[in-house]
Amino acid sequence: MFEISGVVLLQSIVNGLVLGWIYVLMALGMSLILSITNILQFSHGEVYMLGAYVAYYFAVVLGLNFFVSILISVMLMAALGLVLERVFFRPLRAEFLSSMIVALGLMIILQSSVTIGFGINPKAIPSFAPGSVGILGTRIGSDRIIAAGISIALTLLLFLFLKKSKYGLALTAAPQHREACILQGISPDRMSALAMAIGSALAAVGGALMGATLVLNTFMGSTALLKGLIIIVLGGMGSLLGVVVGGIILGLVDGVVLVVFGPVPASIAPLLLVVVILVIRPMGLFGHEF
Amino acid sequence: MLAKTPIKEVKGMDMRGTPVLQVVDLTKYFGGLGAVVDLDLNVHQGEISGLIGPNGAGKTTVLNMIAGTLSPTNGSLIFKGEDITNLPPHRMAKKGIARVFQSNTLFGNVSVITNVRVGLHLHTNIGFWGAFLASSYTHNREKLLHEEAMEILGFVGLSDQRDQLAINLPHGSQRTLCLAVAMAVKPSLLLLDEPLTGMNAEEVNVMISLIKALRDERGITSIIVEHNMRAVMGLCNRIAVLNYGSKIAEGTPTEISENSAVIEAYLGTEQDVA
Amino acid sequence: MSSRGNPINTVVILVFILFLLLVPAFLKSNYWLHVLSIVGINVILAASVHTIWCTGELSLGTAGFMAMGGYGSALLAMRAGISVWAAMPLGGLLCAIVAVALGYPFMRAKGIYFSILTLLTGEIFRLTAWYYRSLTGGPVGLSHIPSPEPINIPGIAPITFDSKITYYYLIVVAALLSLFVLFRLQRSQVGFTWRIIRERDNLAASVGINVLWYKISAFAIGCFFAGIAGALFAHFMHLLAADASGKFGMFTSIYILIYMVVGGEKKFAGPIIGAVSLTLLPEVFRPMQEYRPIIFGALVIFMIFFMPQGIVDIPHSVLSWGRKMVGR
Numbered sequence: 001m002f003e004i005s006g007v008v009l010l011q012s013i014v015n016g017l018v019l020g021w022i023y024v025l026m027a028l029g030m031s032l033i034l035s036i037t038n039i040l041q042f043s044h045g046e047v048y049m050l051g052a053y054v055a056y057y058f059a060v061v062l063g064l065n066f067f068v069s070i071l072i073s074v075m076l077m078a079a080l081g082l083v084l085e086r087v088f089f090r091p092l093r094a095e096f097l098s099s100m101i102v103a104l105g106l107m108i109i110l111q112s113s114v115t116i117g118f119g120i121n122p123k124a125i126p127s128f129a130p131g132s133v134g135i136l137g138t139r140i141g142s143d144r145i146i147a148a149g150i151s152i153a154l155t156l157l158l159f160l161f162l163k164k165s166k167y168g169l170a171l172t173a174a175p176q177h178r179e180a181c182i183l184q185g186i187s188p189d190r191m192s193a194l195a196m197a198i199g200s201a202l203a204a205v206g207g208a209l210m211g212a213t214l215v216l217n218t219f220m221g222s223t224a225l226l227k228g229l230i231i232i233v234l235g236g237m238g239s240l241l242g243v244v245v246g247g248i249i250l251g252l253v254d255g256v257v258l259v260v261f262g263p264v265p266a267s268i269a270p271l272l273l274v275v276v277i278l279v280i281r282p283m284g285l286f287g288h289e290f
Numbered sequence: 291m292l293a294k295t296p297i298k299e300v301k302g303m304d305m306r307g308t309p310v311l312q313v314v315d316l317t318k319y320f321g322g323l324g325a326v327v328d329l330d331l332n333v334h335q336g337e338i339s340g341l342i343g344p345n346g347a348g349k350t351t352v353l354n355m356i357a358g359t360l361s362p363t364n365g366s367l368i369f370k371g372e373d374i375t376n377l378p379p380h381r382m383a384k385k386g387i388a389r390v391f392q393s394n395t396l397f398g399n400v401s402v403i404t405n406v407r408v409g410l411h412l413h414t415n416i417g418f419w420g421a422f423l424a425s426s427y428t429h430n431r432e433k434l435l436h437e438e439a440m441e442i443l444g445f446v447g448l449s450d451q452r453d454q455l456a457i458n459l460p461h462g463s464q465r466t467l468c469l470a471v472a473m474a475v476k477p478s479l480l481l482l483d484e485p486l487t488g489m490n491a492e493e494v495n496v497m498i499s500l501i502k503a504l505r506d507e508r509g510i511t512s513i514i515v516e517h518n519m520r521a522v523m524g525l526c527n528r529i530a531v532l533n534y535g536s537k538i539a540e541g542t543p544t545e546i547s548e549n550s551a552v553i554e555a556y557l558g559t560e561q562d563v564a
Numbered sequence: 565m566s567s568r569g570n571p572i573n574t575v576v577i578l579v580f581i582l583f584l585l586l587v588p589a590f591l592k593s594n595y596w597l598h599v600l601s602i603v604g605i606n607v608i609l610a611a612s613v614h615t616i617w618c619t620g621e622l623s624l625g626t627a628g629f630m631a632m633g634g635y636g637s638a639l640l641a642m643r644a645g646i647s648v649w650a651a652m653p654l655g656g657l658l659c660a661i662v663a664v665a666l667g668y669p670f671m672r673a674k675g676i677y678f679s680i681l682t683l684l685t686g687e688i689f690r691l692t693a694w695y696y697r698s699l700t701g702g703p704v705g706l707s708h709i710p711s712p713e714p715i716n717i718p719g720i721a722p723i724t725f726d727s728k729i730t731y732y733y734l735i736v737v738a739a740l741l742s743l744f745v746l747f748r749l750q751r752s753q754v755g756f757t758w759r760i761i762r763e764r765d766n767l768a769a770s771v772g773i774n775v776l777w778y779k780i781s782a783f784a785i786g787c788f789f790a791g792i793a794g795a796l797f798a799h800f801m802h803l804l805a806a807d808a809s810g811k812f813g814m815f816t817s818i819y820i821l822i823y824m825v826v827g828g829e830k831k832f833a834g835p836i837i838g839a840v841s842l843t844l845l846p847e848v849f850r851p852m853q854e855y856r857p858i859i860f861g862a863l864v865i866f867m868i869f870f871m872p873q874g875i876v877d878i879p880h881s882v883l884s885w886g887r888k889m890v891g892r
Contacts, residue, residue, distance in 0.1 A: 112861070278670075380775065391766070
């Protein structure tokens with residue numbers, strides 16, 4: 001165990017960080033939706049998976065350009081998000097338990113639909129950027145670097161949107177100021193819809209990127225959901241900066257534990273970390289008291 | 291950033307003995323924001339002590355700390371000579387501090403009398419294991435609880451509504467019920483967080499006379515946070531004024547109404563004076 | 565609560581119990597006895613989640629505690645030489661102790677954080693079971709888990725628990741016992757305090773109720789019964805394997821939650837009815853194996869929208885609809 005060279009460790013860490021950004025996209029969407037609608041979107045993982053499979057369909061089955069496929073997937077998933085919000089979540093807005101169960105029901109339906117439609121064998125989207133790049137003495141697949149780059153760019157774009165645009169500010173406004181937003185003509189309905197659309201779009205990108213850099217399988221949604229939960233719980237609900245930091249921490253932990261202890265502890269370690277951190281700080285790393 | 295106005299000295303130190311509640315250097319920071327800073331306050335037995343100030347001055351935070359909902363960042367709370375600084379709310383209740391929350395906080399889906407009875411359990415507590423082994427109280431105990439609850443309801447004037455669901459009561463009656471539930475804890479100190487909000491003139495008078503009666507008939511000391519200035523002036527023996535988390539004045543209602551720092555703090559904010 | 569002491573309820577329950585006891589007489593199929601045994605286990609699980617829900621907290625880690633109870637009991641019986649009859653309650657006790665230990669830190673987290681924590685904890689248990697080969701046999705798991713030792717009744721042949729029939733009766737008895745205990749608990753002063761806490765925990769604290777202690781007690785009791793269910797499962801299947809997802813994963817915990825809500829979370833009978841119907845329902849759709857989850861998910865959503873009070877509310881809805889029709 002102590003024979004691991006620094007290079008291998010570094011390689012794993014960089015890999016973990018790069019892949020971690022994809023999960024940050026998931027977490028950003030979940031956090032946004034959670035803070036607006038107060039619903040823990042259990043079906044979000046399946047939107048991510050569906051986004052991946054749709055991109056796969058267009059890119060591999062239909063042979064379209066990968067980035068075009070992502071775009072199509074994004075639009076379709078954003079539309080799906082809007083439909084889900086309008087049909088399933090808006091009527092249940094006040095009901096915590098009911099909306100959670102509906103989200104779980106949707107999760108089950110979406111997951112089995114994809115399994116039936118595409119089969120249980122794992123799939124992959126051929127790499128859109130073959131070859132690898134050298135960073136700090138490690139070699140990272142170029143596609144992963146680009147994927148990380150896209151994720152980082154989207155994260156920044158989201159931050160800009162939330163800080164600068166009228167709708168963005170409304171979305172991040174604390175609940176006390178919601179009335180002010182309503183007076184400005186931005187209805188809570190529209191905010192929920194917007195949050196779902198943005199979140200689903202981000203998830204679609206994440207899924208597609210994951211499919212291209214790693215693999216597509218039928219439980220990638222549950223995995224992404226758990227990672228997303230870990231990140232937003234680490235970072236504290238409602239704090240987008242916290243999501244980013246949480247994602248970085250997750251990537252680091254994944255990378256380190258994977259190399260030092262193996263794949264199964266690598267799944268356990270982030271969960272343990274979350275539990276430990278929440279015990280020390282019940283509101284998450286960046287959360288607020290109360 | 292905030293101009294700290296010097297605390298006005300109260301004319302003629304009073305000799306009323308050891309206070310029921312001593313608040314010493316009480317401080318609460320949320321992150322970098324000082325919600326309450328170095329608050330000193332003494333509340334004596336049988337007083338109705340007012341805590342006023344513009345919105346966001348930290349009044350509810352102070353109440354939260356006294357009630358145990360929040361832990362102070364610094365400072366201490368001494369109740370009847372005992373340090374209670376970091377006790378949780380249920381221990382505060384056991385010590386004799388009861389609280390009426392800002393909004394109508396009640397057990398909405400049970401009856402009025404059941405609400406009061408829940409509060410009564412504190413002093414007739416048979417503990418967790420007793421409760422587990424006995425699926426209901428003995429007949430005598432039942433009767434006693436019922437009588438005590440009815441007595442409290444009679445005091446606040448809700449006897450007739452005893453079987454109504456709490457959530458069905460009109461706003462003013464709900465407020466009164468909150469008071470009744472707090473009374474059930476048999477407190478020596480009562481914390482009232484904006485008890486008069488949303489009440490019409492008649493209901494305000496009823497509540498004021500209830501609070502006074504609690505003091506006169508049962509010797510209960512009260513701390514009241516309120517925005518209704520006329521009520522505060524008429525009800526309180528002493529008033530402390532907070533602004534931006536610090537005490538800027540303290541004294542009798544007359545002194546406070548003449549205090550320039552207080553008037554300045556309220557100018558420019560929409561405070562109801564009537 | 566309004567039907568407390570209602571004689572009709574008592575009669576219904578007695579008839580139902582009689583029915584349960586007579587089932588093996590006209591249902592010779594081992595397969596169906598197996599299914600019904602699983603129903604019994606699910607009933608205990610659903611009731612355990614419901615107990616925790618009485619305080620307003622949602623536990624999503626039931627499957628993890630089920631695993632802990634199962635592995636605990638199996639290991640005690642197989643490695644420590646303890647009688648299965650003692651090992652099973654001890655497995656439950658282990659879960660209760662862990663729940664108390666976790667409860668203190670977990671309960672400080674706000675409502676939904678707590679649920680997420682339980683979900684993650686369940687995953688940690690499952691993954692740990694999968695990983696620690698030396699303890700739990702890893703993915704291959706523990707096999708040849710013994711059945712409970714035979715009971716000797718003087719004058720009659722000893723009752724062994726190797727067959728589906730006797731184990732079915734064991735589960736029926738265990739389930740009825742568990743439900744009885746949980747029912748009495750929920751109806752007691754403790755249960756009342758739990759529901760008071762769920763209604764308004766800040767007010768409860770301010771009138772002197774030790775909210776943390778009551779919430780932890782509900783959590784511990786719920787997890788105890790989840791562990792019992794797991795132990796019953798282990799000695800029934802004679803095999804425990806924490807596979808990649810499946811039995812002890814997130815989905816199981818979610819299904820149990822669904823049993824509770826679809827059955828009706830406002831009444832004690834709700835989770836029971838939910839567990840029974842939703843465990844039996846997939847059997848109806850066995851021919852369409854692949855589509856079962858979709859049907860299940862759709863049904864769940866349908867119920868939430870059109871029958872939010874749950875299946876248990878159907879008689880009441882039918883009655884009030886009937887009254888409306890008659891024009892009363």
